[in-house]
Amino acid sequence: MEEIIRIEGVSKNYGNHRVHEELTLGVRRGECFTLLGPSGCGKTVLMRLIAGFEAPDSGKISIDGVVVSNPASGIDISPDARKIGMVFQDYAVWPHMTVFDNVAYPLKLAKKPQRELTDRVMETVALVGMSGLEKRLPSELSGGQQQRVALARALVARPALLLLDEPLTNLDANLREEMRFEIKELQRKLETTVLYVTHDQEVALAISDRMAVMDEHGHIRQTGTPWEIFEQPADPFVFSFMGIANFLPVRREGTAWLVGEGTQNIPWKSPADDTPLQAAGFRPSDVRIAPPEKGEGLRGIVRRASFLGAMMDYLIDVDGATLRTSIETHEALSGGLMFKEGEGCVVSFRNLFWFDAKSLSEVVK
Ligand SMILES: Nc1ncnc2c1ncn2[C@@H]1O[C@H](COP(=O)(O)OP(=O)(O)OP(=O)(O)O)[C@@H](O)[C@H]1O
Numbered sequence: 067m068e069e070i071i072r073i074e075g076v077s078k079n080y081g082n083h084r085v086h087e088e089l090t091l092g093v094r095r096g097e098c099f100t101l102l103g104p105s106g107c108g109k110t111v112l113m114r115l116i117a118g119f120e121a122p123d124s125g126k127i128s129i130d131g132v133v134v135s136n137p138a139s140g141i142d143i144s145p146d147a148r149k150i151g152m153v154f155q156d157y158a159v160w161p162h163m164t165v166f167d168n169v170a171y172p173l174k175l176a177k178k179p180q181r182e183l184t185d186r187v188m189e190t191v192a193l194v195g196m197s198g199l200e201k202r203l204p205s206e207l208s209g210g211q212q213q214r215v216a217l218a219r220a221l222v223a224r225p226a227l228l229l230l231d232e233p234l235t236n237l238d239a240n241l242r243e244e245m246r247f248e249i250k251e252l253q254r255k256l257e258t259t260v261l262y263v264t265h266d267q268e269v270a271l272a273i274s275d276r277m278a279v280m281d282e283h284g285h286i287r288q289t290g291t292p293w294e295i296f297e298q299p300a301d302p303f304v305f306s307f308m309g310i311a312n313f314l315p316v317r318r319e320g321t322a323w324l325v326g327e328g329t330q331n332i333p334w335k336s337p338a339d340d341t342p343l344q345a346a347g348f349r350p351s352d353v354r355i356a357p358p359e360k361g362e363g364l365r366g367i368v369r370r371a372s373f374l375g376a377m378m379d380y381l382i383d384v385d386g387a388t389l390r391t392s393i394e395t396h397e398a399l400s401g402g403l404m405f406k407e408g409e410g411c412v413v414s415f416r417n418l419f420w421f422d423a424k425s426l427s428e429v430v431k
């Protein structure tokens with residue numbers, strides 16, 4: 067499929083601090099692509115490189131088939147000529163300008179005729195649900211409304227490409243949830259390509275057609291659909307980054323895989339014999355717990371039982387390995403699964419992810 071952004075072997079350093087090294091990434095036309103990574107991994111720097119506010123030390127960036135950055139051939143197209151809409155993390159709207167003037171600004175710069183400018187601004191203000199507030203100043207708006215102004219300003223010139231750098235961080239949880247669906251809606255309606263940057267995995271799962279997971283060193287660990295990233299994580303880092311993760315150390319003895327330091331073997335699908343796998347990853351929601359006499363699985367002891375309202379959260383010791391599981395409180399009550407600390411239990415898994423120990427050392431400390 068045709069790519070609207072092509073990043074090839076891009077490196078960027080600040081002094082001797084290496085932010086990106088030989089980064090390669092493609093965003094397809096019309097998709098909502100999310101770049102997910104921990105704070106400080108280089109997401110904003112990458113956005114600034116794409117937008118043209120920073121130049122790479124080496125490598126090539128193309129937008130819409132045109133090379134916009136390539137230091138080797140002295141190419142560095144200016145940000146306005148890249149025709150990209152952007153909302154940055156701090157989403158600064160101009161405090162002395164009304165909503166109308168804020169949104170109109172890019173069209174004024176482009177010297178659009180007044181009539182067209184007015185129509186466009188009113189239409190875009192309506193698009194972000196702000197009709198009637200055109201004459202207000204930012205100081206007369208809520209944080210969420212200011213965010214919408216920034217979004218309208220980014221959209222007013224109908225760019226084919228919209229860069230959104232964590233635009234929802236300053237909003238409260240409810241508004242953030244609402245806005246993420248609105249952004250998705252807008253993207254569909256306007257048929258723009260969106261490159262969205264966040265460190266929130268829920269946002270990424272909710273809005274992306276495809277996403278990439280970046281580690282703290284700026285390396286992309288996996289690219290895929292939200293489903294692929296969640297269900298087929300490439301490594302323990304990706305697996306952990308997508309939510310609370312547990313790892314069960316497993317060692318091989320003869321033909322059996324034994325848990326922790328004990329003698330219980332994993333009675334479920336185990337990895338092919340020749341792969342040096344030594345850890346099974348799982349999510350708390352994939353662990354089943356049962357009373358010792360009722361279930362099959364690994365015998366363990368409940369170390370901590372926490373009532374969290376809707377959920378019961380248990381920490382279970384299995385031969386020196388600690389597992390965390392959560393089950394709905396009403397299910398625990400009706401199913402006789404209210405365990406006390408110190409009680410025995412058996413655990414089994416709905417789903418296990420196998421990882422080798424070399425990559426595991428990065429996440430299990
Ligand atoms: N102008 C600069 N000069 C020197 N170092 C910089 C500059 N801009 C960014 N950095 C460094 O580059 C790294 C990546 O920063 P960046 O802002 O891209 O992180 P981020 O992934 O956007 O993080 P967050 O999720 O917190 O916004 C950080 O270590 C940061 O300190």
Ligand SMILES: [Mg+2]
Pocket residue numbers: 109110111155231232
């Ligand atoms: Mg950032």
